[in-house]
Amino acid sequence: MAQALTLNVQSREKAGKGSARAARREGLVPAVVYGAKKAPVTVTIKRNELVAILNRGGFLSHQFELVLDGKKERVLPRDIQLHPVTDVPLHVDFLRLSKGSKVTVEVPVHFLNESKCPGLKRGGVLNVVRHEIELSVPASDIPESIEIDLSGLDVNDSVKISTVTLPAGCEPTITDRDFTIATIAAPSALRSEEGGASADDEEGSSED
Structure with a gap:
């Protein structure tokens, strides 16, 4: 399971576009923390720290320990807004994770x-x-990845969700079909050989 990363945040007393713009001019990224039947809290994050975390990948599926005024709170990013041209982070929404959710x-x-x-x-x-x-998935046990073993697969075999062993408590959100995750596609040379063999078989059978 993924380990929570620590992220220091600062209180932002005022909400609104003016306050957000002022924070961005100071190299900060506005964010909001909500959920767990508590009032939303507006905070800011140092932009350089957030960019470093974003560059690792998997931001929206990773848990964080937000540290605010010395207190820690476990959260999960639910949305991030990026600048359409520069990809600089503009705003983040964090969901509080409560036990059992x-x-x-x-x-x-x-x-x-x-x-x-x-x-x-x-x-x-x-x-x-x-x-x-x-x-x-359980909020307290979010998998960092799903591992699929390819050692037994041959050409034209496929990996479907029904053949994957998921961690305890994890369920696919798509439940109406057994969807495909990956396939082992035949190389073009093999497809050509099989196509040629089929044509020969058909030609031979027509002569009988």
Whole structure:
């Protein structure tokens, strides 16, 4: 499970566009913390610290310990607004995580044992349909990633959600179908050979 990162924030007494613009001029990013049946709190984050965290990836699926006036609060980012041209962060929404609650997150998929995959050894190509899976998970135990073992897959095999062992308490939000996560696609040379063989078989059968 993902470890919570510590993020220091400062109180922002005034809300509104004017206050937000003033904070951004000072190198700060406005944010709001809400949820857990508590009143929303407006805060600011140092822009350089937030950018460094964003560059690690997986921001919206990672838990944070917000430190405000010496007190810690476990949160999950739910939305981030970026400048449309520069991608500089403009605003962040954080959801407080209460014990026993569940949240919906996009969890990245990691593939293991590609070197041991028969299909890839034969020249097949790993075709990733979903790089992330949307899951309903316990707020206290958000998976950092979902690992999928490729060691037993051959050409034309596929990985469906029903074949993936998810961490305890985690469920896919898509429940009406057994969706595909990845496939081992046949190389073009193999497809050509199979196509040629099929044509020969059909031609031979017509002569009988």
